[in-house]
Amino acid sequence: MTRSNLVGGEMLNWSDLHPADSRPAVSGPAAAAVLAAALRPGDTVLIAGPHGHGLYVDVVAVAESVDILVRSAPDAEELAESLGNAKTQVYCGSLDRFATDETYDLIVALDGLERVVGPDTESLPWADALAKLTDRLAPGGRLLLGATNSFSVNRMIQPDITAALPRDEDWGRAVADSSPAGLAPLTTALRAVGVEVEGSGSEREAEPAPIAAGAGVSGAGSAGELQQGRLSARIHGVYPSLVEAEVLVGDNQQLTAAAAARVVAERNSGPTLMDPYRVVMDAARAGLLVELAPAWYVVVGVEVPVEPATGELVEERLLHALRVDDQLALRREIVAYVEWLRTAPETGAPDNVIVDGTSYRLFGDASGGTVEEQLARFARRALESGARQPWPAGGSAHDLTARLASMVGITLAPETTPELIRPMGSAEQLATVARLADELAHASARAILFEGTVSGIRRSVPYRLGHAMLNPARVVRRRLKRVLRRR
Structure with missing residues (x-):
């Protein structure tokens, strides 16, 4: 039944x-x-x-x-x-x-x-x-x-x-x-x-x-x-x-x-x-x-409750400053955020704190931790997301954390074993590889230019004359040193 x-x-x-x-x-x-x-x-x-x-x-x-x-x-x-x-x-x-x-x-x-x-x-x-x-x-x-x-x-x-x-429920059905x-x-x-x-x-x-x-x-x-x-x-x-x-x-x-x-x-x-x-x-x-x-x-027939639009995440402000190479804005945001951290009864990382004007509040549960730990969390998330940075690519999370901490007068201890963080997504990883390749190409070009400049100087008449004038004096000085050492 x-x-x-x-x-x-x-x-x-x-x-x-x-x-x-x-x-x-x-x-x-x-x-x-x-x-x-x-x-x-x-x-x-x-x-x-x-x-x-x-x-x-x-x-x-x-x-x-x-x-x-x-x-x-x-x-x-x-x-x-x-x-x-x-x-x-x-x-x-x-x-x-x-x-x-x-x-x-x-x-x-x-x-x-x-x-x-x-x-x-x-x-x-x-x-x-x-x-x-x-x-x-x-x-x-x-x-x-x-x-x-x-x-x-x-x-x-x-x-x-x-x-x-296809799963068991994916039998053939009309597209419509x-x-x-x-x-x-x-x-x-x-x-x-x-x-x-x-x-x-x-x-x-x-x-x-x-x-x-x-x-x-x-x-x-x-x-x-x-x-x-x-x-x-x-x-x-x-x-x-x-x-x-x-x-x-x-x-x-x-x-x-x-x-x-x-x-x-x-x-x-x-x-x-x-x-x-x-x-x-x-x-x-x-x-x-x-x-x-x-x-x-x-x-x-229904009006669904929605959360009012107030403020934005600290992390988004920091990432925007990184994205446009605005180090002045980055320093200003870091300083204001850390000042709030040092006095707030409950603290949170940049991805868990809302800033509205000059006031801050948590977005979710408090995460706790020191200033260094909060900045380190942002550094890791920034590297994992493949966010653009105004510094050379390939740095570690500790390097980025140290730069941010220095903006508020904090000096981190040297890192014993650098931890390199890869971006999470394949697209961001490829972008990072492309940036590293570009920086390497520029460094190689500068090295070639420097080597060419040095080679040109060595072939110049003034360099040769100077070298010829100084070379006998060098020979005499070396011989005197050997004689003095024997005595």
């Missing part, structure tokens, strides 16, 4: 909640935050596709009624058993077989639309799947939709070696069944099904005021109201992936980028094509933090 309702297209020997050879279900703080902002007491909710168990629990705790649609039969049975109550119904099968006249206040599909169907469905274009969901929205309803980005910062960080090794490739095509596809995208990401002119978690948008004229038959939406970037939704970005402010860069770097600690942290930070500097996000959330 099954506890779930079979609608057709079920996958009997398959699990998206406990995958053996596929990606896991959606989870993470960003997913929970978006859901908390969208969910209201008394809502009727449809959750389509696999989501982390905690997300189901959060919805069931607040909503009036919850319908869950998953394609996996074992998953459906597990959810029916763990969440089963009078207000929860679990359906097993494909979205194209899910026939109901029910409408919902909130539809949650943060996993995207690719896993709402199984191999029994020959083709379900992405736009058609989205239309099936939006058709079930009640007036003023809210929609949370996830979509993967096929060309994101991940393509610049890691070579896609696994693409040649996948989410649109790129933010602009995604926006176009949304508009084609009646979802009008407002300014989002780098296009946003003004950030909305943060709202309390769990609060919704209500009243006429809200983002989710039907406007001449259309829905209004915003698009947010998700890092580091759709299924590990750690950080949500809605613009290109530096602090949001730093949070995203950290989680990306944590998951790419091995060999990389480029330094993961710098790729994300550089994308933000170029205004592409949302466009190059690994995934997106399309949010209809």
